[in-house]
Amino acid sequence: MIVEVCANSLESALNAERAGAQRIELCAELPAGGITPSFGLIKSVKEELNIPIHVLIRPRSGDFTYSRAEFKTMLEDIAVCRDLQVDGIVSGILSSDAEVDWERTQRLIDQSGKLSFTFHRAFDWATHPMETHLRLQEMGVNNILSSGQAHTAIEGIDLLGELNAQAAECVIMPGSGINDKNALIFKSRDFKAIHLSATSIITNTPSIPALSMLSPRTMKENEVLLTDPELLKKVIEIVN
Numbered sequence: 149m150i151v152e153v154c155a156n157s158l159e160s161a162l163n164a165e166r167a168g169a170q171r172i173e174l175c176a177e178l179p180a181g182g183i184t185p186s187f188g189l190i191k192s193v194k195e196e197l198n199i200p201i202h203v204l205i206r207p208r209s210g211d212f213t214y215s216r217a218e219f220k221t222m223l224e225d226i227a228v229c230r231d232l233q234v235d236g237i238v239s240g241i242l243s244s245d246a247e248v249d250w251e252r253t254q255r256l257i258d259q260s261g262k263l264s265f266t267f268h269r270a271f272d273w274a275t276h277p278m279e280t281h282l283r284l285q286e287m288g289v290n291n292i293l294s295s296g297q298a299h300t301a302i303e304g305i306d307l308l309g310e311l312n313a314q315a316a317e318c319v320i321m322p323g324s325g326i327n328d329k330n331a332l333i334f335k336s337r338d339f340k341a342i343h344l345s346a347t348s349i350i351t352n353t354p355s356i357p358a359l360s361m362l363s364p365r366t367m368k369e370n371e372v373l374l375t376d377p378e379l380l381k382k383v384i385e386i387v388n
Contacts, residue, residue, distance in 0.1 A: 149334075149335055149339070149340060149341060149342065149387045149388060150170045150171055150321075150340060150341035150342075151168070151169050151170055151171075151341070151342055151344070151380075151383060151384050151387060151388075152169065152170070152171045152172065152173055152202070152321065152341055152342070152343045152344075153167075153169040153171075153172050153173070153343075153344060153345065153346060153375060153380060154172070154173045154175060154178065154182065154323075154343065154344070154345040155172045155173070155174055155175070155193075155345075155375055156174075156175055156176060156177070156178045156182075156185075156345075156347075156374075156375075157189070157374065158189065158192050158193055158196060159374060159375075160347070160374050160375035161174065161193045161196070161197055161201075161375075162196060162197070163374070163375040163376070163377045163380070164199075164346075164375050164377075164380060165197050165198065165199050166377055167346075167375075167377040167378075167380035167381045167384060168380070168381060168384040168388075169199065169380060169384065170199060170200070171199055171200045171201075171202060171235075172193075172197070172199065172200075172201055172202070173202045173203075173204055173238050173266075173343065174189065174190060174193055174201055174202070174203050174204065174234075175203075175204035175206075175238075176189065177209065178345060178347065180209035181206075181209055182204050182206060183204070183206050183207065183208060183209060184203070184204055184205050184206055184207060184222075184225050185203065185204070187228060187232075190203055190228070190229065190232055190234065191232055194232050194233065194234060200235035200236065200264075201234045201235050201236070202234070202235060202236035202237065202238050202264065202266060203225075203229045203234050203236070203237060203238065204238045204239070204268070205222050205225050205226055205229070205237055205238065205239035205256070206222075206239065206268075207221045207222055207225075211242070212240055212241055212242040212270040212273070213241070213242050213243065213244050213246075213249075214241060214252075219241070219252060222239065222241075222256065223255070223256070223259050226239075226256065226259045226260055227259065229263070230260070230261055230263065234263065235263065235264060236260075236263050236264030236265065236266060236290070237256070237260045237263050237264070237265050237266070238266040238268050238293070239256050239265075239266075239267070239268060240253065240256075240267045240268045240269075240270035240271065241253050241256065241270070242270050242273060242274075246273045246274070246275070247274060247275060247280075248267075248270075248271075248274060248280055248283075248284070250283070250287075253267070253284075253287070254287060257287060257288055257289065264290045264291070265288065265289050265290050265291075266289070266290060266291040266292070266293055266321070267284050267289045267291070267292050267293070268293045269293050269294060269295060269323065269324070271284075271292050271293070271294050272294055272295055272296075272297045272298075272304075273297075274297075277294075277297060277307060277311065278310065278311065278314065281311050281314065281315070281318065281320070282314065284318060285315070285316060285317060285318035289318050290317070290318060290319065291318065291319045291320075291321050291341065292311070292318060292319070292320055292321065293321050293323045293343055294308060294311070294320065294321070294322065294323065295308075295322070295323060295324035295325070296308040296311075296322070298324075299324070299325070300324050300325030301322035301323060301324050301325055301326055301334070301342075302325060302326075302330050302333065303325075304322075304324075305322070305333070305334075305337065308320060308322050308337075308339070309337055312337070312338065312339055319340050319341055320339065320340075321339070321340075321341040321342065321343050322334050322339055322342050322343065323342065323343030323344065326342050326343065326344040326383070327344065327346070327379070327383065328379065328382035328383050328386060331344075331383045331386050331387050332386050332387060334387070335386070335387045342383075342387065344380075344383065345375065346375055346376050346379040346380040346383065347374060347375055347376060347379075348374060348376040348379065350374045
């Protein structure tokens, strides 16, 4: 079983590889659901890691319906990833009615060229998941990251199982809330891959700054998320 780790820094990516992860999804700003990482971070991770690197292409947090300018940025970011010779792209676009924007998604796939393409959890907003999966599969999508349209993959495991049963070339990859307590369930249900961040909160400074630069809904400013190798090792040992 492939264990893909969502890594938000070079240190997290290195921790994931050392713990035995088979692949990483590189992003920034995990508390916001992840956005596209910087050129420098992608380059550094590519230089340091030996396992496959898939890069999240998401220009901002929030929904997955993008303006013309945002879409142009996504295409440019994919071009950068191709130049840096990463292994895959993780992305997705929805129309204003929360269904897949098929035309733009096809353009993202085309722009990715020979890179693996994962349609991310925007899939979980689709009204007709079974039909959406089949069409994405026909378009050449290699993986779909999904929680089964539930808050966690365990809660959505029945739908995930149905999707997995109809999967041919397009791998259904459960993600959201996967840990050492439940990872074996996905192994037993014949999923080929799982996705998790396995993070712990690290306190960078001893006190919280008096003047906040963050939205009240985000993390404290003296905290960062970092992949925890011990937590990750437990999951990998369980499923492999």
